[in-house]
Amino acid sequence: MLQSTNLRAEYGALVAVNDVDIRIETGEFATIVGPSGCGKTTLLRMLAGHQAPTDGRIELDGVDITDAEPQNRPTSLVFQSWALFPHMTVRENIEFPMRNSGLEVGDRVEELLRQVRLDPEIHADKQATELSGGQKQRVALARSLAYEPDILLLDEPLASLDYVLRKRLQRELADLNEELGMTFIYVTHSLESALLMSDKLFVLENGNIIQTGSPEDIYRAPNTKFIAEFMGDANTFELDGATERDGSYEVHAAPFDQTTTVPYEDGRDTPAYLVVRYDDTAVGTELTADLGLTVAVENVLVRGNTVLVECKQPGDDDEYVAEMPVDAFRATGIEKGDTAYLQWNASKSILVPE
Amino acid sequence: MSTRTLSFGGRSSGWIWYGYVTLVALFLMIPLVSLVIASFYDGRFFSIVDYQFTLGWYNAALSSGSIRRAFTNTLFISVPVTVLSTIIGTAAALAYTRYEFPYRESFKLIALLPIFFPLILLGLGMSMWASQIGLGYGLVPSIIGELVWISPIVMFVVSITALGIDPNTEEAARDLGADTLTLYRRVLFPLVADGVVSGAIFAFVLSWNNYYIVSYLSGPQSTITTWIHGRMTQGFTPVVPAVASLIFYVSILLVVGAIVIEYRKDDTGE
Incomplete structure (x- = not known):
């Protein structure tokens, strides 16, 4: 040792x-x-x-x-x-x-x-x-x-x-x-x-x-936003509300309308960010997943068998990315310039302290 | 050593380029070539129109006691200077290139300073000191004096090779269990060997050709260069070109040797 x-x-x-x-x-x-x-x-x-x-x-x-x-x-x-x-x-x-x-x-x-x-x-x-x-x-x-x-x-x-x-x-x-x-x-x-x-x-x-x-x-379970971002391409949302409820946190961030409940390990500082990885995120014309926000599709990059869909909210500089299988993305019919929902399931959310 | 060279464009510009290089080469070589030609000329005053070949001046030079003594004296200076300056210069180069220590850059500047100092002033300064500290004049003071100037040049030449070695080499050797002796014997010295050989050749040629330092420090002992100078002040004799050519042959032999070493290294793919 x-x-x-x-x-x-x-x-x-x-x-x-x-x-x-x-x-x-x-x-x-x-x-x-x-x-x-x-x-x-x-x-x-x-x-x-x-x-x-x-x-x-x-x-x-x-x-x-x-x-x-x-x-x-x-x-x-x-x-x-x-x-x-x-x-x-x-x-x-x-x-x-x-x-x-x-x-x-x-x-x-x-x-x-x-x-x-x-x-x-x-x-x-x-x-x-x-x-x-x-x-x-x-x-x-x-x-x-x-x-x-x-x-x-x-x-x-x-x-x-x-x-x-x-x-x-x-x-x-x-x-x-x-x-x-x-x-x-x-x-x-x-x-x-x-x-x-x-x-x-x-x-x-x-x-x-x-x-x-x-x-x-x-x-x-990354300890900090830095690790979360370092460990994999991920979208980060700064929380504007976090309430503890039985070992989980009910959280909200400005870009999306819904609140969501995410499990969070005890003994750490209050969560400050919600992180979701690119490949856990999708775009669609309808909101079908638990959480989502309205975005404009800025760019579509094909990366082998997946596409990177780069999106922004109007009037906001933060860029969000969804990484989806090429076929799944084609099936949505979304193209560059369209308005869509960037979305993911609540279980894919990761909370990290400051 | 694989360096990519630019090629000089079209046919006409190519001819201009080669013509220019040839002219420069001629310009640089003419004094040396004329010296060599003069050394074989049978007659007191050199003329190209009515040239007659002789080996007589070489014969005269080699059979003259004072010239032979001058050659021996020069060797007595050059050989120790070569050995000592190679040791000092290599050690300094390794210290500068392979170790971290405070004021490392200042060390380099001060160590290399003598190279850029006018030799005639360096010699004068040394001569003043030699009498001040009771060193006197002769072969040993000449050796010491030349070391001051030549060791930095060896350091410079060896540094070029030493800087090209992967900076992790020593650590890798240590890491693999090498003690200091093994590190130097099996890794560092073999890697700088080419630079050391080049440095030694430089040292010998520079010492062999040196005039200014020995003219101040050799005292009653004459070396080839001081002999030539002394002889010339008494008026020209055709023995002088022969002696001068002899110095030149030795230098050119060593330079050719250095080039051969360099080419052989290229052939082995290094």
């Missing part, structure tokens, strides 16, 4: 990581997710030992590793730039950590390459500079695994790869985590990576962990 207590990083007056407590069980795939500049990379670098914390402790299985040098702690970091040694072959890159820690080389290089889905016959003796982006990423992963770390740290290593390759490698990383039983800590600003691979999410904003939980929990 990896645990940080009051972990803090300051750059002069700037607090990059603000007294962060995290707890990651052995074998877990944990993801630290947040927008650029939220302190996630600083946090990861402190876990790897490349940056000394201003304050706080890091413990691995009860042992304090706060001040251990990177070469003396059982973590290995896969860099965003991969940082392969360009003057070495693939084999030499992978043997490097093994030789440093006195591990038996034997057939390990071939074994590791197969583990990251590279054919050793073809790739082992290539120069590191001859590889494509995806191959470099795989070799960087194999090289880190060759170190046999207890914890593998990954700093957005998929960010610069194309969409298809990224998808495939995300799956492979999740499989590898399961196969090896090794703890993976992944840092990303990308929601799709976070949701797809992780057992546990830490959402970081301005150096603070603002929510921890499984991807599903956070997706269903």
